[in-house]
Amino acid sequence: MSIRMDDRTDGQRDDGMDDRTARCPNAFVTFTCNPQWLEIKRALLLGQQPQDRPDLVTRVFKIKLKELINDIHKKHILGRTIVGIYVIEFQKRGLPHAHILIFFVEDCKPHTVEDVDRMISVELPNPETNRLAHEMVARCMMHGPCGAAFPNAPCMEEGKCKKKYPRKFQSETMMDVNGYPIYRRRDTRHTLLVHGIELDNRWVVPPNVYLSTKYDAHINIEVCNNIRAVKYLFKYVYKGHDHATVEISRQSNNATEGNVVKADEIKKYLDCRYVSASEAAWRIFKFDMHERFPVVERLQYHLPNQQMVLFDNQMMCKKWQHGQPFPK
Numbered sequence: 001m002s003i004r005m006d007d008r009t010d011g012q013r014d015d016g017m018d019d020r021t022a023r024c025p026n027a028f029v030t031f032t033c034n035p036q037w038l039e040i041k042r043a044l045l046l047g048q049q050p051q052d053r054p055d056l057v058t059r060v061f062k063i064k065l066k067e068l069i070n071d072i073h074k075k076h077i078l079g080r081t082i083v084g085i086y087v088i089e090f091q092k093r094g095l096p097h098a099h100i101l102i103f104f105v106e107d108c109k110p111h112t113v114e115d116v117d118r119m120i121s122v123e124l125p126n127p128e129t130n131r132l133a134h135e136m137v138a139r140c141m142m143h144g145p146c147g148a149a150f151p152n153a154p155c156m157e158e159g160k161c162k163k164k165y166p167r168k169f170q171s172e173t174m175m176d177v178n179g180y181p182i183y184r185r186r187d188t189r190h191t192l193l194v195h196g197i198e199l200d201n202r203w204v205v206p207p208n209v210y211l212s213t214k215y216d217a218h219i220n221i222e223v224c225n226n227i228r229a230v231k232y233l234f235k236y237v238y239k240g241h242d243h244a245t246v247e248i249s250r251q252s253n254n255a256t257e258g259n260v261v262k263a264d265e266i267k268k269y270l271d272c273r274y275v276s277a278s279e280a281a282w283r284i285f286k287f288d289m290h291e292r293f294p295v296v297e298r299l300q301y302h303l304p305n306q307q308m309v310l311f312d313n314q315m316m317c318k319k320w321q322h323g324q325p326f327p328k
């Protein structure tokens with residue numbers, strides 16, 4: 001399958017860009033900045049909060065992202081990879097996160113449920129045998145709480161959680177008819193108390209326990225072995241920056257009772273770009289907004305004896321003035 005991948009994230013296309021043949025990505029990773037990282041907290045001045053220092057937050061995230069990409073593509077923590085792409089995005093409140101698509105070599109693709117279980121564990125680790133991992137999942141990988149007790153949670157839409165939490169208990173990982181995995185979520189009786197609600201394995205967001213524990217961050221990983229996921233995933237990682245709709249209006253003295261003021265909706269409507277402080281810092285530092293491995297290079301090609309030749313006008317004029325012939 002041939003997928004054309006633009007070199008820009010704003011939807012514009014460089015017509016000179018080369019096509020690239022890629023297969024379906026096998027894993028989709030979302031890595032989110034944790035403002036509670038020690039590297040950030042230690043560098044804050046007295047009275048400062050992480051949101052006061054977008055320069056610090058973005059620098060630390062960039063360093064950790066580089067290390068994570070190194071873990072995935074050089075140390076092959078999840079398996080030997082062949083292609084990788086990542087795109088940086090910023091939440092409305094400003095924290096950066098990266099969407100990473102991973103393509104494994106054939107032998108390392110998660111074909112079986114055992115392969116999926118080795119990569120992703122959607123269960124609270126045992127606090128007695130793996131305290132660090134348990135604390136990490138509790139801190140970074142629990143959804144909610146939401147539902148009837150928290151109708152104003154950001155994930156709630158028309159009285160339901162749009163992320164479909166709490167999920168059902170599941171004794172074994174299985175693939176549904178579309179090839180999407182339904183992860184194992186056994187009723188292990190391990191629970192957490194969050195805002196007075198007891199959360200169990202049904203509320204865990206799929207992590208890779210090793211990576212999330214190492215980075216102490218929300219690292220959501222999903223297996224996506226289905227060709228149908230391609231369109232969704234590439235649209236998701238290349239959807240571009242956030243927008244904001246802004247309406248500008250002026251208080252009119254004529255707007256008294258019974259005096260109707262005509263509103264020119266087209267004039268007052270602005271489609272604006274939303275840039276948070278973190279994104280501004282990221283761009284000022286000239287950090288990459290996206291990257292891919294291996295890098296694709298365009299190769300020039302030509303017909304016999306019609307290769308491109310470049311002339312320096314100034315140099316040619318000087319040579320002509322000194323009586324030298326023009327080259328053929």
Ligand SMILES: [Zn+2]
Pocket residue numbers: 143144145146147153155156161162163164165
């Ligand atoms: Zn929810």
